[in-house]
Amino acid sequence: MSEIAPANFFYEMGPIRPPSEGQDHSLLIRTTRNCPWNRCRFCSTYQGQRFSLRKVPEIQHDLQVVKAIHDKLLDAARPSGLAGRVSHDAVLRVWAGQPGLYGNTGDNSTLKWQNLTNVANWINSGARTVFLQDADALVMRTPDLVAILNCLKEVFPTVERVTAYARSKSVARKSMEELAQIRAAGLVRLHVGLESGCDEVLARIKKGVTAREHVAGGQKAVAAGFSLCEYVMPGLGGRALSRRHALDSAAVLNEINPDFIRLRSLALRQGSPLLDSWKKGEFDELPEDDMVREIGWFMENLHCTAYLTSDQMSNLLWEVEGRLPQDKEKMLQVIDHYLTKPLGERLIFRLHRRLRSFTSVYGSLGPELEEIVQAAREAIVKDRADAPDRTAAAINALKEGFV
Ligand code: SF4
Incomplete structure (x- = not known):
């Protein structure tokens, strides 16, 4: 190569x-x-x-880069003895230990980090x-x-x-x-x-x-x-x-x-x-x-x-x-x-499903979202007429985060 x-x-x-x-x-x-x-x-x-x-030689070049990253990650992982698994520490070692490749990467630094994590996860699976x-x-x-x-x-x-x-x-x-x-x-x-x-x-x-x-x-x-x-x-x-x-x-x-x-x-x-x-x-x-x-x-x-x-x-x-x-x-x-669930149960179910999707990606809600979700919960629990609209507003706000 x-x-x-x-x-x-x-x-x-x-x-x-x-x-x-x-x-x-x-x-x-x-x-x-x-x-x-x-x-x-x-x-x-x-x-x-x-x-x-994309031109074939360009894609072939990408495959060579993947192979080089793959080999560097496995080298960095070897001392840990985790049977070919690449730990997060090993990824960090490659990143920090290769200043020629990763020290001054300018516009491509995010992509280079994504490359490393994509290959590490790929090796691990x-x-x-x-x-x-x-x-x-x-x-x-x-x-x-x-x-x-x-x-x-x-x-x-x-x-x-x-x-x-x-x-x-x-x-x-x-x-x-x-x-x-x-x-x-x-x-x-x-x-x-x-x-x-x-x-x-x-x-x-x-x-x-x-x-x-x-x-x-x-x-x-x-x-x-x-x-x-x-x-x-x-x-x-x-x-x-x-x-x-x-x-x-x-x-x-x-x-x-x-x-x-x-x-x-x-x-x-x-x-x-x-x-x-x-x-x-x-x-x-x-x-x-x-x-x-x-x-x-x-x-x-x-x-x-x-x-x-x-x-x-x-x-x-x-x-x-x-x-x-x-x-x-x-x-x-x-x-x-x-x-066939009653309306209140359907609204709670819908709200909680979207909350789970959101928090699985972002961990927690910010204060603004928390307020919108809380307003929907309250309307549902009190069986108010605005419960469906409040729930829809909360779900739409949550969906903005993960759609
Ligand atoms: S859904 Fe989007 S990506 Fe797929 S064919 Fe249509 S425009 Fe293209």
Whole structure:
């Protein structure tokens, strides 16, 4: 491996990865920058950022940097005798003990620290999983993607699972031969944002894909042997299209039969065009209980064999999780159980769920949030008429923190 100049001793990282890749501490390798579509009205992740394809040698250079960091961390961890585990102290030793690399890192210091912690966490979880960032790895030319996957295998033979986000259209555009090549080179799982199977919802939110195109892309991915995870966004049709959104999404997923279905309930994000529409009264947001009802309609109409999960903070009922069809009744009971609680209990449940999400990330509430949450609690406990509005205000304030 050629010597890497200190100024170049970092690898690029994009802003997001699926929750499952976070749980597995996947190594994050950025193969493209931002989103080639970047027009979905609910999304603000890459707003104002231009899409670009990264050159293969650039990505290969990133893999060399990862390898160098990996080796330095293992060297620093060795004296502790923790069987290849990299402690926080070992990370600090590498950071403080390499002034040539980390002493005067200027603009890249945050990224260099993120690199170290990403690689340390990855080593500690077995260095087995890698996620290719950003929004659509399949938009890359097939030979380039295959070259990166081959390089990854060569540098890190321990890697067992490589995954990526992909748009249905990009999958559908590849030939079966190309998909087979990519799969054989080691890309195992695709995370696809279905959002909805209803054409009217898809058009309104400018997803840039139709229900049939979703089916075409999904079926091709399954036929090529990818493990396929489709994301559905409850609430995306607002009040007007709630039922159609639920039923059409279930119908599309029944045709695709993916391995995983992940619920990611709509949360109006700061900076998203859909939030602007809501402020102008043009989007009628679905109240949370109606969203739960919508998930029930969706579930009732699902007849595939996917594993369904609600592992995103935007979801209210995390317990809606299980293998279809055998766990369907159990999941519908979770929904029923919630919807048949008295209003006060539902409000407390909603508030406490959001509080847990918030405190799991930030530890405690600041004084301002504490006051808003306290006002909601008091209104609920005293059974006041403003309890639903106070609860909604508190939840919206909490969501700002973690959405
Ligand atoms: S395709 Fe994904 S990343 Fe791109 S704008 Fe839509 S939701 Fe956002």
